[in-house]
Amino acid sequence: MEEEKGAQKVKIGNSEVNVVHPSIFNVVKQRQRVKEKLAGIKHKIGVYSAKGGVGKTTVAVNLAFTLRSLGYKVGLLDADIDCPNVTMFLNMNNPALARYPLEPLDKEGVKVISTAMFVDENRRPIIWRGPMVAKMLSEFLENTEWGELDYLILDCSPGTSDSNLSIMQLLELDGFILVTTPQHIAAINAARSGLMARRLGVGILGVVENMSDGYAHGAAEVAEILKCEFLGAIKDNKKFNELSDEGKIPVLENSEIKEEFISITKKLIKGRT
Ligand SMILES: Nc1ncnc2c1ncn2[C@@H]1O[C@H](COP(=O)(O)OP(=O)(O)O)[C@@H](O)[C@H]1O
Numbered sequence: 717m718e719e720e721k722g723a724q725k726v727k728i729g730n731s732e733v734n735v736v737h738p739s740i741f742n743v744v745k746q747r748q749r750v751k752e753k754l755a756g757i758k759h760k761i762g763v764y765s766a767k768g769g770v771g772k773t774t775v776a777v778n779l780a781f782t783l784r785s786l787g788y789k790v791g792l793l794d795a796d797i798d799c800p801n802v803t804m805f806l807n808m809n810n811p812a813l814a815r816y817p818l819e820p821l822d823k824e825g826v827k828v829i830s831t832a833m834f835v836d837e838n839r840r841p842i843i844w845r846g847p848m849v850a851k852m853l854s855e856f857l858e859n860t861e862w863g864e865l866d867y868l869i870l871d872c873s874p875g876t877s878d879s880n881l882s883i884m885q886l887l888e889l890d891g892f893i894l895v896t897t898p899q900h901i902a903a904i905n906a907a908r909s910g911l912m913a914r915r916l917g918v919g920i921l922g923v924v925e926n927m928s929d930g931y932a933h934g935a936a937e938v939a940e941i942l943k944c945e946f947l948g949a950i951k952d953n954k955k956f957n958e959l960s961d962e963g964k965i966p967v968l969e970n971s972e973i974k975e976e977f978i979s980i981t982k983k984l985i986k987g988r989t
């Protein structure tokens with residue numbers, strides 16, 4: 717087929733596309749700026765499922781602190797822009813960040829940033845249209861001083877649209893960890909997220925079954941659809957709610973939870989330096 721006049725090959729996500737409309741170059745330029753800003757970060761991993769309530773934030777937070785306990789330098793980006801939960805799970809008292817460029821706040825050695833740090837109280841709903849959400853995400857990626865990190869963990873929002881699309885287009889991720897529960901509906905939504913990522917050229921590092929009864933039905937379903945690795949299961953455990961509500965980090969407080977996360981994390985980082 718004849719090449720369209722003026723078309724140019726550019727990389728978006730990890731795939732190459734022929735571009736004729738100039739607006740696409742904004743994405744390409746922004747991707748370049750993000751790449752330069754995050755040059756000191758070795759690995760970037762998103763924790764994702766299209767479904768809410770399956771444990772994305774729980775996995776992202778506990779994974780970040782497990783990596784920290786293994787001696788890595790870790791950042792945690794709350795990419796659930798309009799419904800941020802990370803700082804609540806971490807019992808951080810969200811002081812507004814007056815400094816610019818932005819600096820993440822330290823929580824026991826993990827660098828954290830969240831939209832919650834820009835609102836004056838937890839219960840206030842953040843009612844933003846897509847462009848504002850995208851702008852905030854851009855601030856976190858382009859204008860935040862992360863410094864040198866081994867791992868940046870992104871706690872993604874549910875859904876398969878705007879902000880997750882931006883993450884896939886703007887960042888060179890190592891890939892996503894998908895989170896499912898044993899439920900078929902959760903598995904289908906996790907698989908859907910994985911299929912979206914693949915469409916955009918972003919890899920799947922594996923699937924975790926959360927709130928598991930010990931059999932990993934949901935993760936098996938996802939692994940079968942996506943042909944991806946099963947990273948491990950996290951049992952349904954009321955300690956998660958109790959500790960999180962107290963603002964304590966489960967993986968630092970409970971030995972059973974710690975063991976589950978160490979096993980998942982070691983599988984995840986195998987082969988990464
Ligand atoms: N393994 C688990 N066992 C019991 N409760 C859990 C477990 N994982 C997460 N939860 C709880 O389930 C709720 C939803 O988890 P959350 O991480 O906020 O999900 P998401 O980020 O996907 O919306 C929270 O109240 C959390 O404490």
Ligand SMILES: [Mg+2]
Nearest residue numbers: 772773796801
């Ligand atoms: Mg969440």
